[in-house]
Amino acid sequence: MTQRRKFTRWLIVMVALHGIIAAAGFFAPYDPVEQDRERPYFPPVHIHMMDTQGHFHLRPVFYPLRLRAGSFDQHEEDTATTVPLKFFQRGAAYRLLGFVPSHLHLFGATGARVYLLGSDAYGRDQLSRILYGGQVSLLAGLLGATVTLFLGALIGMAAGYFGGWRDELLMRIAELFLALPWLYLLFALRAFLPLAVSPLEAFLLVVIVIGMVGWARPARLVRGVVLSVKERDFVRAARGFGASDVYLLRRHILPETASVLLTQAAILVPQFVLAEMTLSFLGLGVPEPMSSWGNLLAALQQYNVLVSYWWMYLPALAIVPFFLGYLSLASALQQRTRPYKIEEKSSWSPS
């Protein structure tokens, strides 16, 4: 029971986190590519309930920052103007979940820009960029995992079920893929493509590369499960009644691999999010001005950013709850579904 509760709790947390990223347009106060050239590298504003005169405000307020005279990167609060934080504010147009056109934002301010997590080199809002960047990174991870698991299940089942030379061949190919230096593969692949690729093409390329490279491990796991399941009594019985290979695979063997696949999914998604971040960090992901978590961290490659602007590290923190969630989900899944129950039931598992 507690296992089940733990699983449900993590599932709710993850759905909520993904919901925020999916509805980035609503939660982000600004358009992520909108530049404000007067405000590069502005630090996060401080939100006050109490102003400098000691008055209490029901509505949170902040003081807009301005450059200290004669400096480029020293800021001070302009305490003369108090700007209230407004909720459900109308702002930049966006499409909720990519479809519903809307202007409504969770919060915003009139008269001054509110940088909750600071701004980047072009005065773009870091919070908005992290939220929108999450869409790219998470979607790449999810799609990559889907491609991988689909390929892995297909190849693993074929290898395990048909056995013989087909098994040998597929497993040797899988080993080849495991040994492949995929980063260099991607560099090579990128060199073949036209110089300028649109953001969508770049994104799909990343997904395909991630998906193509990762299938070997799940395929081997699925093969192991199939090897043991295909010898079990209900499968033999079905075959005795004249069931076709496809029917057997679909009806009796695939459901048995579900727990392995689900656990793999929960492990693979964060792994692939990280892979997307690596690629974007190296400049192989979605191009400017679009953001992704890896793109955002790429700014830290410059020494001066590294030592001067601490809020540029924040995108690295954004991934922490997601990774924690996915890995907890994976462990809860593993405990709940007991993926190795097959071995317990069949006393004579194949060697």
Next chain:
Amino acid sequence: MKKERLSSWRCRSTLSLLLACAALIALPAKGAPPPQQTNAKEELLSLPGEIGRSGGRLVISLRAEPKTLNPLTAADAPSREVIGAMQADLVHINRATQLTEPALAKSWKISDDGLQYTLTLRQGLRFSDGHPLDADDVLFTFHVYLDESIRAPQRDLLIVGGKPITVRKVDAQTLVFQFAKPYGVEERLFDGLAILPRHLLEKPYQEGKLGQLWTTSTPPSEWAGLGPFRLKEYVAGQKLVLERNPYYWKTDAKGNRLPYLDELVFLFVPSADAQVLRFQSGETDIITRLGAENFSVLERQQRGHTMTDAGPGLEYNFLFFNLNDLGEKSSADLARKQKWFRDVRFRQAISAAIDRDAIVRLVYQGRGSALWGPVTPGNHRWLDASIPHPPRSVERARTLLEQAGFSWSATPNGESTLMDSDRKPVEFSVLTSSSNADRTKMATLIQDDLKQLGMHVQVVPLEFRSLIDRVTQTKEYDACILGLASFDADPNSDLNVWLSSGGTHLWNPSQLHPATAWEAEIDRLMEQQLATPGYEQRKKLYDRVQEILAENQPMIFLASPDILVGAKNSIANFHPSVLEPYALWNVEQLYFRNSAENASR
């Protein structure tokens, strides 16, 4: 005529070579006590300025290893910088005043027709190995520079009016240079032409091995120069150590022989960020070629160093389009785009839409200047002040595009897209060098500026070598952002950029015939100024070149960064210039105020 003179030189030179060898045997260079006091026979150059103290070792980082120590083959900036500290020229351009001053030649005279230059050498000068310098060394040097088989990069500068200049020796101290046509650069020509030691190089030259000589693995005993420092040690991949040249021909105002420093060390530190770290930790004493962002990091963390903004330099950054005539080879896509690029109104519209002030503010943190022409405010002698500086205007850009037949159409998501006359959307990519964060930043700003015109621009950061390959060889690109830094303020240093036949005529390099009327006019003006003596006349011609460039916008000039340098507080006489080599132009005068501090290292 010329041949005759050169062959007679060769006969005489054999004799003097024998004499030189005899002198060498009689007076071994290394064993000779270096002259500390000036003696009457030596005509040394006395420099004004603060009197320093001797000793110390100055360390500076170099962004790449020099490829060679041979002035005849050096083409890369690190080699040039290192050679600059080891060699000397006849007439030198003062990097601070940007005017010429006597160097190895104590005086020069130009004949009234501008065809004959008479130079008089200083007396009693010696190479860094103690061997005396005379007119034969100069004759030999120019003979080698002009030898086609050597392929010295300086050779082009010595061809005037299609004919190489000829050099004649009058006596041991006097030389006459003869030109076929008047030469606009006048005596500035001699700057940077290192005078070579004939006693070391003549034999290898006759054996045809000169090009392979003086590599970075040359032992110090086979090397000699006339610069303030001489070769001591080269550690591949790590550093180059130079030591004080005891025979250097300059003194300070009190008559002490320069340079003050005992050693000058170049460390090879490839990345700009690593150079900053080395400087911060005190490993290097001087840092040059700083980016504005690293400059303010260092300025904030004051740790016994002073940061100096020397003002606008000569580097100009620009955006240019692929205007090459590719004919059959051109892809349909590029041919379609080139129809826009070739329209001057399209280029003018882009120039009008670019927010140059934002580039200066965001990319250079205000330490730079916006540009509307190739001549930066740092080059006040040649800047055409009458070139207009129109402020950013999206409206003007839109009007220009409308006149050129472009129109706008609204896309479903509410953005308007620029369409060309064939109703195709205007989209193109801009290449930048991935190792240059500044230019990538400019591209991102321009991308946003042009979005307001409905253009969809993609920024493509590429590794520098493959970028240059695309621009100059395969010519597969739409647009590109690059920067050029002239090594001298004189317009001739950019001859290769403005002549349509030049290899650095980036938008359409190495043309056989100028592709447009205005390129032909620039060719004509540049060649005319080359043959016109007198600054005022040349300035008028070069002003016209700048006007044509500003009007036709083959390059859309963006911004120029200031020269930013830093030095430890203990270094005195530190007066960085905006010309290369920035902080080291007066290296012979640099000294450590407190020798104890330096000795502790």
